[in-house]
Amino acid sequence: xxxxxxxxxxxxxxxxxxxxxxxxxxxxxxxxxxxxxxxxxxxxxxxxxxxxxxxxxxxxxxxxxxxxxxxxxxxxxxxxxxxxxxxxxxxxxxxxxxxxxxxxxxxxxxxxxxxxxxxxxxxxxxxxxxxxxxxxxxxxxxxxxxxxxxxxxxxxxxxxxxxxxxxxxxxxxxxxxxxxxxxxxxxxxxxxxxxxxxxxxxxxxxxxxxxxxxxxxxxxxxxxxxxxxxxxxxxxxxxxxxxxxxxxxxxxxxxxxxxxxxxxxxxxxxxxxxxxxxxxxxxxxxxxxxxxxxxxxxxxxxxxxxxxxxxxxxxxxxxxxxxxxxxxxxxxxxxxxxxxxxxxxxxx
Numbered sequence: 001x002x003x004x005x006x007x008x009x010x011x012x013x014x015x016x017x018x019x020x021x022x023x024x025x026x027x028x029x030x031x032x033x034x035x036x037x038x039x040x041x042x043x044x045x046x047x048x049x050x051x052x053x054x055x056x057x058x059x060x061x062x063x064x065x066x067x068x069x070x071x072x073x074x075x076x077x078x079x080x081x082x083x084x085x086x087x088x089x090x091x092x093x094x095x096x097x098x099x100x101x102x103x104x105x106x107x108x109x110x111x112x113x114x115x116x117x118x119x120x121x122x123x124x125x126x127x128x129x130x131x132x133x134x135x136x137x138x139x140x141x142x143x144x145x146x147x148x149x150x151x152x153x154x155x156x157x158x159x160x161x162x163x164x165x166x167x168x169x170x171x172x173x174x175x176x177x178x179x180x181x182x183x184x185x186x187x188x189x190x191x192x193x194x195x196x197x198x199x200x201x202x203x204x205x206x207x208x209x210x211x212x213x214x215x216x217x218x219x220x221x222x223x224x225x226x227x228x229x230x231x232x233x234x235x236x237x238x239x240x241x242x243x244x245x246x247x248x249x250x251x252x253x254x255x256x257x258x259x260x261x262x263x264x265x266x267x268x269x270x271x272x273x274x275x276x277x278x279x280x281x282x283x284x285x286x287x288x289x290x291x292x293x294x295x296x297x298x299x300x301x302x303x304x305x306x307x308x309x310x311x312x313x314x315x316x317x318x319x320x321x322x323x324x325x326x327x328x329x330x331x332x333x334x335x336x337x338x339x340x341x342x343x344x345x346x347x348x
Contacts, residue, residue: 001048002075003039004061013058014039020056024048029071029231033078036060040076042227069219069263071226072233077264084204084232084266086181087161089124091234092266096327096336097295099163099268100320101127103310105147108154113302115158117317121324122339125181126151126160127297131167132309148178155180163206163297169197176201186210186238186273189221199228206234206297208270211241215255219263235259235267236297237288239274248276248313251284256291268295272313278304281315282323289330298323 003017017039018028026043041048045064053062067073074081083090091097100118105111105128115126130147143150151162161180166172167188175182181204188194189210198205205225209218222233237256239249251274259267269288271281285296301307301314315323324338331338 001041001045002063002065003041003053003059004063005037005039005058006060007035009037009058013056017056017058020051020053021048024051029076031077031079036078038076038078040065040070042070067262069216069223071231072219072222072263072265074262074264079264081260081264082231082266084234086204087124087159091268092294094335094337095124096289096331096338097124097268098122098298098324098327098338099125099127099295100298100300101163102129102301102307103299103314104129104132104308105143105150106308108150110302111150111154112157114300114317115154115160117302118300118320119158119160121317121321123160123298123324124295124339125163126154126158127163127183127299129165129309131165131171131175145174148175152178166194166198169193172197172201176203179203181206181234184208184221186213189213189218192224195221195224196228199225199230202230202232204232204234205230206236206268208236208238209240209252209255211239211249213240215258215262218259222263222265233265234295235263235265236270237267237274237293238270238297247274247280249274251275251287253287253291256288256293260292266294267292268297269293270297272297272299272310272315276313278313278315278319281313281319282326285323285327286330289327289334289336292334 021041024047026041029040031038083092089095100123130142132142155162163181164179165183165185166175183206186208239251242250244250271284299314300320304311304314
């Protein structure tokens with residue numbers, strides 16, 4: 001249930017409304033807009049029906065939220081949508097947020113070179129896996145804490161915030177001590193214990209859609225994180241599993257505008273995993289931006305042929321710079337900006 005306050009509601013009235021709701025055992029979430037404030041009520045809504053909410057000073061309207069994902073629902077906020085700070089930009093804001101880097105951290109030199117090159121091309125954050133979920137237990141599964149230390153060191157040198165995956169509840173505190181954004185991968189999207197644990201940590205969470213998950217499943221997974229008190233969730237469309245074999249996954253382009261209608265949370269796309277081929281990264285990126293994505297997650301490697309994982313879908317530096325240059329027109333058409341200073345340095 002959401003309570004919409006009158007224009008000009010005072011802090012005292014707002015506190016009183018929240019106290020009345022919380023004395024019934026529900027939790028409140030306040031979203032302040034330019035003209036109205038929305039109070040989201042989470043818990044047993046039947047208890048609220050026992051009190052005349054409209055008679056409380058400052059209350060203008062009361063609405064029931066029928067969607068099961070209440071905190072993630074667009075009705076739960078006042079305004080256009082949530083923005084999550086990522087270094088020098090807001091994911092969900094006017095500027096397109098591009099997160100780039102290798103699938104796996106392989107060493108300091110390669111990550112340092114990658115960090116400087118993607119930053120000069122206009123990336124807003126550096127991605128890289130220290131712990132890697134692999135289908136085969138014999139595949140390279142990351143450098144662990146050493147990889148986290150390398151990410152932190154490159155962040156110091158480049159100024160780029162770090163995005164890296166956490167796979168286990170036992171890793172959350174460790175990864176959070178190094179990373180700026182905790183990524184929950186597709187295989188863990190419905191690992192509810194992990195979702196609750198990252199909800200406890202006040203770090204932004206980049207939540208990838210599961211390979212067989214519906215949009216509703218994704219939003220309910222976000223609800224797990226948010227229900228623990230962490231509102232900073234970034235949703236990621238990375239392709240789903242279908243009968244198609246021409247690509248690694250099937251990029252669900254329609255999910256982006258659907259999510260933008262259903263939730264206030266920012267939405268990014270991962271064209272690298274969606275297509276699984278480097279030649280598809282640029283066209284899928286353009287399509288995602290045109291569909292309304294707030295950002296992109298792109299795999300970039302100094303030498304994709306020698307990458308320890310996902311080399312087939314990784315761009316080299318020249319290809320990434322070309323992608324960033326090509327994105328400018330699509331970003332402008334979608335009403336977005338794309339770091340003009342960085343774009344100028346690439347073209348120069």
